[in-house]
Amino acid sequence: MNAPLTAKDFATDQEVRWCPGCGDYAILKCVQKTLADIGANPDKTSFVSGIGCSSRFPYYMNAYGFHTIHGRAPAFATGLKLANPEIDVWLVTGDGDGLSIGGNHLLHVLRRNVDMQIMLFNNEIYGLTKGQYSPTSRPGTRSPSTPAGSVDTPLSPCSFALGAGAKFIARGIDTDAKNLSPVLKAAHEFKGAALVEIFQNCIVYNKDVFEDFAAKKTAKETQLHVEHGKPLLFASGTRGLRLNPQSLNLEVVSVGDDGVPEADILIHDETSRAIAQLLVSLPTDGFPMPLGVIYREPATQSFDAAFWDAHPTQGKRTGKVADALRKGSVWKKA
C-alpha cells in the first residue's frame, strides 16, 4: 500500500504562470490540499477548463486535465463524465468564461445536474485579455472597453445558478483556505453539479474589488458563514439576519440585550430554495456576504447516473451488428 498522497503530490512539473499575488495561487494550493485530504486518485480525477486565467488550472494539477476552448468546458466535461462516470470531474471557469461566452453551457450543466465540481473564479473582470469589464463587473466599472464606466447590470453567479436549477450552491474566498476547503469537500461529496463561486482577487486589473467583505481584519463584521441548522449570525453572534414577514426580505438585526432574541434569527436550512434565494439576493450595502454551502438539495440523482439508467443496456454492447442489420424485411436472392 502506497503512502497517502500529500498536497505536493498533486502539483505538476509545470511552472505556474499567474501574476505574482494572483488569488489563483491560493486556490490552487487549497485544491491540492483538499484533494490530498479526500484521498483523491490522480488517475481517476480530471480537471477540465475553458479559456481565461483560471482555465490554466489543469496544467498545474497532477491529474488528467483538459484545457479546452472559451466557454465550452461544461460541454466537454459532460461528455467526459458520461463517457466514464468513474472519473471525478472538476470544472474550472471564470466570470467571463462561464457566464458570458459560456453562459448557455453553464446553464445546462447545472439544470442537468451532471456530477462534477464547478469552481467559478469570480474576479469581476477579464484578466487574460487585459482588463475589460465582465458580466459580473459592478456598474460604472472603468475598463479599456468601457472608459466612461460600464452601464450594464451585473449578474450574480449564485442567483444565475439557482435560476438554472442548480442543486448545490456554495461560496468561498480565494485566500480563505480554512473555509474554502470544507466547501470544496462538500461540493465533492455532492452527487450532481456543485457550483462553488470563489471570490478571486485579480491583483492587476481589479485589485481588492472584494476587500469590503474579504479583508481579514473586518471579516467578522462582513462575512456570514452559513451552517445548516444554525442561526444566520455574524459579528461574533451579535448580529443576525431576520426574515421580515411583511416584505419577505432579510434584514440585519442586533441580537442580545440591546436587540432581538436569538430565536428571532432565521435558521439556515440548506435544503430550502427560498432561503437560498434570499441569501444570494442580499444587497451588498449594510449586509454581510453569505459564504459556505448556501443550497444543497437532498438525495438527487445525477444526470450521468440517470443517463445510463435510461440506456437499455447501461452502455454495454449486448447485441451484434450482424443481427441488427437483419431487423425488418430482408429478402434473399439466390
Added chain:
Amino acid sequence: MDKISPENKSIVVRFAGDSGDGVQLLGSQFAESTALAGSDFSTFPDFPAEIRAPVGTTFGVSAFQINLGARRISTAGDQPDVLVAFNPAALKVNLPMMQKGALIILNTDAFNDRNFTKAHIASDPRKTGELDDYQVIEIDMSTQTLEAVKPLGLSKSDAEQSKNFWALGAVLWMFGRSREPIENWAKTKFAKKPEILNGNLAALNAGHAFAETAELSAEIPQFVIGEAPMEDGEYRSITGAEALSLGLAAAGELAGREVFFAGYPITPASSILHHLSRMGELGVATFQAEDEIAACCAAIGASFGGKIGVTSSSGPGIALKTEAIGLGMAVELPLVIVNSQRGGPSTGLPTKTEQSDLYQAVYGRNADAPLPVIATAGPGDCFDAAIEATRIAIRHMTPVFLLTDGYIANAAGPWALPDMADFEPILSNTPPQPQEDPTALKKEIWNRDPSSLGRPWVAPGMDGLAHRIGGLEKDIETGDISYDAANHQAMSELRARKVQAVADFIPDQEVEQGETKGPIAIVGWGSTHGAIYRAVQLAREEGYDVAQIHLRYLNPLPKNLGRLLASYDKIILPEMNMGQCATLLRDKLGIDVIQLNKVSGQPFKITEIQDVIKEHYPVAMKKAAE
C-alpha cells in the same frame, strides 16, 4: 408522344400531395413492396421545410419519387412516368417534370374552386387542355376512402387520413405487388391505435379492389417490373441515414469500443440522431446537447474519455462546431464529424440537397488545421464510409469529416447486407506503460506512430498515465505548452504530414467504368454517383469512350489520382455546388476540369450528364460513336 408500356424495364412513379397527406409513408411502403418483389429501386423523398404548410398550397406540396426496375437502378429517375396527385397544387408543382405521355392519376375530390384558389390556379386544368399530352385517370379517392371506412365508424377527418392507404392499394394492384407485407407492417405500426389500423387496412383493400374490378381496368395499366439481376445474398431496403448509423455502430464493434454520439436537432441530419438513439444494445449512446457547439464539445470530451466520439449536423451547425473541431485536431483525439449537407448558404434550403460544404470541410477552420475528409456515394455506401471514417480517426488520432447529403440521407435503395467478418478490426494505438519520470511519461503520451503519426489513446482512468492536454501550442515531444518558434513550425508541419499520411493507408483510385485513359472521364464525389453511373453506362452503350471515376477520399486524395486524371484528355466534374471539388483538384493536383454545376436543390438528372458528355466529346470520335 411516348406512351409508357407494360414492357418497360423500369418505371418512375411520383406521389404528391399535401404535407399531411401521408405521401412519404405511401411512397416508402410502395418501395418496400418493390424491394420484396426483387426489383431494384431508388427513392427520392422531396418535401418542403414546413411541417404542415397551409392545406392546398403549392409550397405545402410533399412528394415521393421512386424509380423501380428489372435492371440495375442508380437514380430515382429523371422524369416520372406515373404521377399520383392528391390535389391541384400537387399537379401544378409536379406537372412540369412529367414525361409527355405519362400516366397521371388525380384525386378528383380535391379538384374544386377552393383548392384552385389556394394553389393560384385560374381554371380547372382538366378542362384547359394542358393535360392533353398525358393519360389522365380521374378517381374520387376521398369519397372512395370514406365509403370504405364508413362501416368502422371513424370520424370524417380520421377516415380521410386513410386515403394514402387507398392509393397504395390501387398502386399495389397496378404493379402486381402483394398487400401482405404492408398489412403486417401496419399491424405493428398502428398496434396501439386499432381504429386507425382498421381504417387503413380497409382503405388499402378498397383501393386494391377498385383498381382490380372497376371498368377502369382497361384504362389503368398493369405493369410487370420483375426481378432485377443482383448478386446472390441477403438484401434489405435502407436509407442513407440508417446505413450511416449502423456503420457507426459497426465501427464501434470493430474497434471494441462504445460509440458516444452527441448531436443537436437540425434538418436533414436529425435522422442519424434518431436512428442511433435506438441502437443502445449495439454499444451506442446518444446525447442531445444544448446546441451544436456543445454537441461537438461533448463528443470530444467522450473521446478524451476513451469512447468513440461522434457528432453530426448540417452546414450551419458544422460552422458552429468549427472551433471545437480545431481543438480536437490540436489535442490529437479521434472524432467523426458527419455533415448531412443541405442547400445553403445561411439557413438556405433545409430540406433540399447540395454538396456545398466541401470547402468548409477541407479548408474551413482558423489557422493551418488540415483534416481528413471522406464522402459517401449512396445510401448503402454510408455503412462502409462510416466505418472507414472511424478507422481513420482512430488510426491517426484526428477528427475526420464524413460528408453525406440530404438526398443520400433520405433516399432508399436495396442494400446487399455485408458480412461483418469481411471488415478488418479497427485497432487503437496502444497506451504506454507508466513511467517514474514525468518527462519520460509525457514523451510516451505523445509518442506518435511513425507511419500514421497517431499518438496512443490514453484516457482518464488509466493508471499512472495522468497527463494534460489543451489547445495551446504544445511541445512536439512532451506536449507541454510551448510558444517556441521552431516548435510551432515543426508542429504545423507534423499536422500537415499526418493528414498526408492517410494517403499511405487508402486504396489507389479506381476507374469504376471505362478505360484508364481516353478522351473523357467523368469525375464525381458524393451523391452524384448514381446519375453519373447511369449516364456513363448509357453513353458507353452508345459507343462513347467515357470513363467514370468516383472519389471517396477528398483529403488527402489518393496518391495515384493526379497521374490517373492526367491520362484523360478532358475531365468533367458534375457537382451540386459552384465548383468546390473543381477548386480542390486544381489546388491539390494542378488539374483543370470542365465544371458542371447544379445548385437547384435537386439531384442531377441522367440526361444532364449525358448531354455534357456529348457536348465535350471530340468531334472526330463522335462519328465512331454514332
